[in-house]
Amino acid sequence: MSSSIKVVVTGAAGQIAYSLIPRLVNGRTFGDKKVDLALVEIPQVVDKLKGLLMELEDSYFPAMGRVTYTDNFSEAAKDADWFLLVGSIPRGIVYNGKKIEERSDLLSINGGIFVDQGKAIGSFGKDKAKILVVGNPANTNAFIGKNAADNESQLWMAMTMLDSNRAKSVISKKTGVNISEIKNMIIWGNHSPTMYPDSENVIINNQLGSTVINDISWVEKDFIPSVQQRGKAVINARGASSATSAAKAAIDTVMACESPTEEGNSFSAAIASDGSYDVPEGIICGFPLVTLSDGTIDIKRDIALSDFGKSKFQISIDELLSERDAVKHLMKWLMMKILKI
Numbered sequence: 308m309s310s311s312i313k314v315v316v317t318g319a320a321g322q323i324a325y326s327l328i329p330r331l332v333n334g335r336t337f338g339d340k341k342v343d344l345a346l347v348e349i350p351q352v353v354d355k356l357k358g359l360l361m362e363l364e365d366s367y368f369p370a371m372g373r374v375t376y377t378d379n380f381s382e383a384a385k386d387a388d389w390f391l392l393v394g395s396i397p398r399g400i401v402y403n404g405k406k407i408e409e410r411s412d413l414l415s416i417n418g419g420i421f422v423d424q425g426k427a428i429g430s431f432g433k434d435k436a437k438i439l440v441v442g443n444p445a446n447t448n449a450f451i452g453k454n455a456a457d458n459e460s461q462l463w464m465a466m467t468m469l470d471s472n473r474a475k476s477v478i479s480k481k482t483g484v485n486i487s488e489i490k491n492m493i494i495w496g497n498h499s500p501t502m503y504p505d506s507e508n509v510i511i512n513n514q515l516g517s518t519v520i521n522d523i524s525w526v527e528k529d530f531i532p533s534v535q536q537r538g539k540a541v542i543n544a545r546g547a548s549s550a551t552s553a554a555k556a557a558i559d560t561v562m563a564c565e566s567p568t569e570e571g572n573s574f575s576a577a578i579a580s581d582g583s584y585d586v587p588e589g590i591i592c593g594f595p596l597v598t599l600s601d602g603t604i605d606i607k608r609d610i611a612l613s614d615f616g617k618s619k620f621q622i623s624i625d626e627l628l629s630e631r632d633a634v635k636h637l638m639k640w641l642m643m644k645i646l647k648i
């Protein structure tokens with residue numbers, strides 16, 4: 308083993324985590340590094356993690372290091388390199404006597420969780436730690452967490468890789484090209500039904516999507532809605548939300564960050580806007596990303612968006628801005644800090 312890495316996973320007793328956690332220690336995700344795991348759950352279910360730990364021990368993972376579990380996030384966060392924030396309160400659950408149906412309620416409840424987790428990550432996580440938010444509403448949770456962490460060396464991302472993988476699959480079926488030859492599949496905007504999967508800038512067998520797919524009606528009426536609504540379709544068919552594909556997408560994101568991106572390609576995740584593509588600064592927005600040879604992750608800035616693409620992307624940007632406004636009250640602590648109250 309060349310070195311070790313510490314990974315924190317929240318929502319560790321949930322269905323995504325059950326598929327995700329073994330892959331973190333399988334010796335492929337982090338190459339030959341030894342992987343220490345800190346698994347986090349809410350107090351009501353944290354003891355279930357004893358069973359998961361037993362299964363991990365029984366699975367023979369030579370790359371697995373120390374595995375701990377706790378309901379104390381700050382304790383888990385100490386010196387961690389990676390945070391996979393999967394845990395959140397899902398829509399439809401009864402919380403404090405009220406059924407959570409509205410996105411605004413979901414934003415508020417999960418937002419509160421992400422203030423605390425963000426503060427702990429900023430204080431106890433390693434400088435340069437990477438944080439991938441999977442728990443929904445992922446972009447705005449990441450926005451809240453990043454602001455609470457207040458540590459510019461750390462990289463906060465929200466997961467859009469699952470949307471990108473879904474889009475590659477749809478394009479593969481449409482064109483007959485194997486998914487391995489479909490690259491630069493960009494998801495612009497929010498991980499929500501407003502996202503814009505970009506069929507014009509995708510690379511299909513070394514050719515630009517806009518030259519391969521000459522069927523705007525299919526793009527508008529089939530491709531975009533099917534990617535946007537795929538999560539719902541899985542729920543309808545399976546009676547539960549995507550789990551194994553979400554876990555695979557989280558692993559794909561980690562691996563994309565851990566090694567340089569090949570020339571001409573990009574990977575999908577949402578990060579804080581620096582104003583690129585005229586996206587208001589600060590919101591956590593889906594962009595094409597590249598990992599540079601020094602390990603830095605940057606926005607790929609040379610993508611040409613058509614007027615059609617810009618108009619679709621703008622819908623998602625507007626949604627992100629309205630979500631930002633809905634959680635402004637959670638930024639109070641930030642104002643207090645600035646005003647030194």
Ligand code: NAX
Binds near residue numbers: 323393
């Ligand atoms: P589950 O309900 O199976 O598991 C969630 C787990 O999180 C539960 O065990 C719960 O106790 C735990 N949890 C809640 N609050 C916590 C906290 N503050 N600290 C630690 N743990 C906490 O959900 P699962 O199917 O695993 O999905 C998890 C999240 O991923 C959901 O928010 C879901 O909406 C989201 N998804 C995001 C996707 C993406 O592409 N970004 C796709 C898949 C998925 O829908």
